[in-house]
Amino acid sequence: MSTPRFDGARAIVTGAAGGIGAALAAELLGRGASVVLADLDPAVTDTASHLGDRAHAWVGDVSTVDGIGELIALADDRLGGVDLYFANAGIIGPAMLGDSDADWDPIIDVNMRAHIRAAQVLVPRWQEAGSGHFVATASAAGLLTQIGSAAYSVTKHASVGFAEWLAMTYRGDGIRASVICPMGVNTALLDSAGDEGGAAQRAVTEAGTVLEPEQVAVIVLDAVERDEFLILPHPEVLEMYRMKGSDYERWLRGMSRYQSRLNES
Numbered sequence: 500m501s502t503p504r505f506d507g508a509r510a511i512v513t514g515a516a517g518g519i520g521a522a523l524a525a526e527l528l529g530r531g532a533s534v535v536l537a538d539l540d541p542a543v544t545d546t547a548s549h550l551g552d553r554a555h556a557w558v559g560d561v562s563t564v565d566g567i568g569e570l571i572a573l574a575d576d577r578l579g580g581v582d583l584y585f586a587n588a589g590i591i592g593p594a595m596l597g598d599s600d601a602d603w604d605p606i607i608d609v610n611m612r613a614h615i616r617a618a619q620v621l622v623p624r625w626q627e628a629g630s631g632h633f634v635a636t637a638s639a640a641g642l643l644t645q646i647g648s649a650a651y652s653v654t655k656h657a658s659v660g661f662a663e664w665l666a667m668t669y670r671g672d673g674i675r676a677s678v679i680c681p682m683g684v685n686t687a688l689l690d691s692a693g694d695e696g697g698a699a700q701r702a703v704t705e706a707g708t709v710l711e712p713e714q715v716a717v718i719v720l721d722a723v724e725r726d727e728f729l730i731l732p733h734p735e736v737l738e739m740y741r742m743k744g745s746d747y748e749r750w751l752r753g754m755s756r757y758q759s760r761l762n763e764s
Contacts, residue, residue, distance in 0.1 A: 504724045506531030509578035511570065513561045513613070514588030516543040518686035519636060519679075522712035523585055526720050528553055535574045537561055538588070561588050562608035567616045583723075584621055586614045586658075587636040591688060592650035603650050610654035614661055622669060629673040634723060635662040639682045639736045643743060646758050666728050679719055681732040683709035708733070 510527050514520040515536035524534045524546075533553040536543050539560055547556035555577045560566040574581045592606030614635055625631025638645070641655035658678065665676035715732045722730040731737055743750040 502530045502724060504530075505720070508532040508582045509574065509580050510583040510585065511535045511537060511574050511581055512585040512587055513537045513570075514636070516540040516546050517712075518688065519681075519684060519712045519715055520585070520587040521546050522716035523587065523719060524554060525550055526713070526716040527583075530720060532583070533578050535570065535577060537570050561586075561617070562605075562613040564616055567613070567620060571617075571620055581621060581624075582630070583632045583634065584617055585634045585636070586617055587634075588613060589636060589638075589688065592648055592654070594648055596649050606650045606654050610651075611657040611661070614658060618661075618665060622665070622674065625674045626669065626672045631673070632675045632677070632723060633662065633665055634677045634679065634719070635659075636679045637662070639680050639731075639733065639739075641678070642680050642736060642740045644754065646754070646761060663728070675726055677719075677723055677728055677730055679715070679730045679732070680736060681710065681715055682736060684715055684732070685709050685711050 505527060508527075508531070510524075510532050512520050512524045512527070512534055515524050516538035517540075520536070520538070524536045527534050528550055533555075534550075535555045535557055536547045536550075537557045537559065538546075539558070541558050543558060544556040547554040555573070557570050557573050559569055561570060571581060588609055590606055590609050592610075593602040597603055614633075618633060621631060621633070635658050637658035638651075638655040640652050641657075641659035645652035645655065659680065662676045662678035665674070669676075710732055718732045719730055
């Protein structure tokens, strides 16, 4: 059923070949929006083809300046503009500290710079129009941390920080920003977290219920309709975040013990 906020809206969703991105695109379409689904994986074409005439596919790299430019140009051509941008593409990156800059460069580009590069194109347009909404998919790791991966934790913290800055800075221009911080979601990304010994994956799956992407999509779009900034598909993340802030030293000690237990198991 279409809803007033999304009926006729024009949206881009990155990382949309499957998982949360594909679910967001389907839910947006169900609420009356038109959507460009973007992904480096050519399977995004099949995903879009099953969603109807208002779904369009773009295959390319949203972590590059040229890729962002091509994607937004396609949305302008097919949709007539962009009202909502879902910066959903993300990768897990190297385990632990990684071995070199080469290990960190891709995850910094995908999880952080892709958001910046999209905003640099869209925000001036949205300022002129007096409206626009930027939605970043971060992670509970962006509020807490990610056991087993410094790069994932750091880039998801950066994603939260950037979305927060957008929300604060451009609110007076009619621009909104939101950030999604889920724990476990049944996606290929969660599966890949188990490739380096499994501690990172177990940290997520033990912390709370693993949701389906479709559940997350409904929660996210309901929150976007309410203009909420912090979107928590797992409400328990808020309590964990409060515990972290109330006694940082105790939280660090507890997380260190928890990591040791996961590694031993």
